[in-house]
Amino acid sequence: QVQLVESGGGLVQPGGSLRLSCAASRSIFSITTMGWYRQAPGKQRELVATITSGGTTDYADSVKGRATISRDSAKNTVYLQMNSLNPEDTAVYYCYGRYWRGSRWDESWGQGTQVTVSS
Numbered sequence: 001q002v003q004l005v006e007s008g009g010g011l012v013q014p015g016g017s018l019r020l021s022c023a024a025s026r027s028i029f030s031i032t033t034m035g036w037y038r039q040a041p042g043k044q045r046e047l048v049a050t051i052t053s054g055g056t057t058d059y060a061d062s063v064k065g066r067a068t069i070s071r072d073s074a075k076n077t078v079y080l081q082m083n084s085l086n087p088e089d090t091a092v093y094y095c096y097g098r099y100w101r102g103s104r105w106d107e108s109w110g111q112g113t114q115v116t117v118s119s
Helices: none
Strands: 004-007 010-012 018-024 033-039 046-052 057-059 067-072 077-082 091-101 104-109 113-117
Touching (some): 018 113, 057 067
Antiparallel strands (some): 033 046, 046 057, 067 077, 091 113
């Protein structure tokens, strides 16, 4: 199983920025898709952004223009840069990875990191 560990969450003022990190236990190139999801209390978990092993990115409409997903393969780490944060961005953010294990698809989730946007 691939282990994913998030970090970088915290309290941010509206309009501020934050960068989340997700460290994987093996090469990012061996993980087909990595991404970030978030879940606010009482709401469904939703996609924020994804990046494939080939570098293709995708974003939810709600964060387009404000979020950037990137990677550092040398550190086995994926990042989520969030700018112009507002209270609607308050949620637990989870790192996600999907990959092949033998002949089967498997997936891993991080433990989550809290992001709170408030003055």
